[in-house]
Amino acid sequence: MIYLIIKIAICAAFALVTYKLKILDFWGASFATFIGAIIIFLKGIGWFTLLLIFLIAGAFATNYKLNFKKRRLQEKASRKAINVIANGSVPTIIAILSINYNFSMIYASAIGVALADTFASELGVLSDNAYLITNFKKIEPGTNGAISLYGEMWAFTGSLIISLSAYFLLNLDLIQVVIVILISMFGCQIDSLLGATFQGKGKGSMMASDTILTNSDVNLVSISLATLTAYIIEAII
DSSP: OHHHHHHHHHHHHHHHHHHHTTSSOHHHHHHHHHHHHHHHHHHOHHHHHHHHHHHHHHHHHHHTTHHHHHHHHTSOOOOOHHHHHHHHHHHHHHHHHTTSSOOHHHHHHHHHHHHHHHHHHHHHTTOSOEEETTTOOEEOTTBTTEEOHHHHHHHHHHHHHHHHHHHHHSOOOHHHHHHHHHHHHHHHHHHHHHHHHHSOSSBTTOOOTTOSSOHHHHHHHHHHHHHHHHHHHHHHO
16 A cells, blocks of 8 residues: 555656656646556556656756757757657557566667657757768758767767666666667667658758658657567567
C-alpha cells in the first residue's frame, strides 16, 4: 500500500513540476504524466526514472539559448502533447509488452534514440556548419535533414547518458550498453535522413509546402525503426 502511494505521489509531483517549470505545456504535461503512470505502475521506478532523465535532459537542451534558437528556427521551442506522443509512445508500448518479457535493452534504446535526436536537433542547431545528410552539401543550420559534427557530438552524449543510466537503473550489461549507444546513434541518423527526404525544405517543426511527414511523424518513425532493430539484435544475441 505504501509503495502504491509513493508511485501516485511521484506521478503527481511529475505532473506539477513539468507544468509549473514550463518544461511542457498543459496537454504535454498531461500526456507525459499518463505515459509516466503506465510505465511506473507496470515496470517500476527504475524504468520511470530513465524516462524522467530523458525529460529533464531534453528540457535542458530545448531551453538552452532559447531566444537564439527562436530567431534561427523562426519558431517557439516549447514541447507540446504531440512531441510527447511521438517520443513516448514507443517506450510505453515496450513497457506494456515487457510485462511478461525482459525488454530492458529495447526500452533503453527507444529512449536513447529520443534523447540523441533531441540533443542533435536542439543543440546541433547552434553550430554554423551544417550539411545535408543526403549529399553533404553545406546548408543553413536548422534545415530539415541537416547534420553537423557538433550535433553528432551531442547526439552521442545523449545516447551515452541514457545507456549508462540504463546500466544502473535497468541492470544492462556492458554489451547491451554498447548496443544502446549504437542504436541511439543509428536512430538519430534515420531521423535526419527522413527529415531531409520527407519533411520538406522548412526548418524545425515548421510546415513547408513540400512536407510529407511532420517533425513528430519523423520522430515516431525513426524511434520505431531503431527500436525494431534493437529487438532483432537482442533476438540474435
